[in-house]
Amino acid sequence: MSDTEQQDRLDKEKQRAAAQALRWVRDGMLVGLGSGSTAAYFIQLLGQTLRGGQLQIQATATSLATEALARRAGIPLLEPRRGLRFDLTVDGADEIGPRLTLIKGGGGALLREKVLATSSDYLLIIADSSKLVPQLGQFPLPLEVVPFALPWVLDTVALLGGNPKLRLDKKKAPQPAHSDQGNILVDCHFKSLPDPNQLALQLQDIPGIVEHGLFLGLASAAIVAEGDQLLLLRPSAEPADAASFGELPKEAGPTSL
Numbered sequence: 001m002s003d004t005e006q007q008d009r010l011d012k013e014k015q016r017a018a019a020q021a022l023r024w025v026r027d028g029m030l031v032g033l034g035s036g037s038t039a040a041y042f043i044q045l046l047g048q049t050l051r052g053g054q055l056q057i058q059a060t061a062t063s064l065a066t067e068a069l070a071r072r073a074g075i076p077l078l079e080p081r082r083g084l085r086f087d088l089t090v091d092g093a094d095e096i097g098p099r100l101t102l103i104k105g106g107g108g109a110l111l112r113e114k115v116l117a118t119s120s121d122y123l124l125i126i127a128d129s130s131k132l133v134p135q136l137g138q139f140p141l142p143l144e145v146v147p148f149a150l151p152w153v154l155d156t157v158a159l160l161g162g163n164p165k166l167r168l169d170k171k172k173a174p175q176p177a178h179s180d181q182g183n184i185l186v187d188c189h190f191k192s193l194p195d196p197n198q199l200a201l202q203l204q205d206i207p208g209i210v211e212h213g214l215f216l217g218l219a220s221a222a223i224v225a226e227g228d229q230l231l232l233l234r235p236s237a238e239p240a241d242a243a244s245f246g247e248l249p250k251e252a253g254p255t256s257l
């Protein structure tokens, strides 16, 4: 299969996973909108549904790009405020490991994504089949770092074996990429993460790291499209374990896909 064919196949999988996620959205919900190409498909479909008058929701975006997309799609947006909790957040992932452990932040939106994930009653991940992995760590782990602290953060993460690299701005390379908050994005090449919980604790202790891309114990479910198949994964089982399907409570989404 050529690279273009492979890309097309993954793109179709993203669209199929995104379309399924619509079944989780109920009238009146407050919804967190994720970032990245899979979340973008969901946002477009959600906008179409709202324009069709079938349901009304309000939403908050995990990035400036998502906010702009949601506005274009006609989705009413809420600003952050005290007491705001989301019924559902739908977001993509860069890697989905055992028990729905995740690496996120490939699009640089990890901080806002984690803020919404932890402010949501239900985090639904949507992804193509390339994201399922037996162990996290092949995808470089993103960090959002305060600019002043950068040299010391790089030194400390290197000591942890992270081989940190500054992410470059795609439009202004060799300048470093900045997050929506004006912080610097660093990608850590650990290659494998046998103990993500331990690493998360170590990273949380490093001054200047505003957030890391390990999302542990946050995802409620994941819809992964694999060719014509749709997998519904829950945290209690290994990825792609068929025994984990069909356990969703009715109010939170369909029991099967």
Ligand SMILES: O=C(CO)[C@H](O)[C@H](O)COP(=O)(O)O
Pocket (backbone or CB within 6 Å): 034, 035, 036, 037, 038, 039, 091, 092, 093, 094, 103, 104, 105, 106, 107, 108, 109, 110, 113
């Ligand atoms: O974490 C993210 C952005 O910060 C995205 O959800 C992640 O990068 C997946 O993106 P895509 O759906 O384009 O594969």
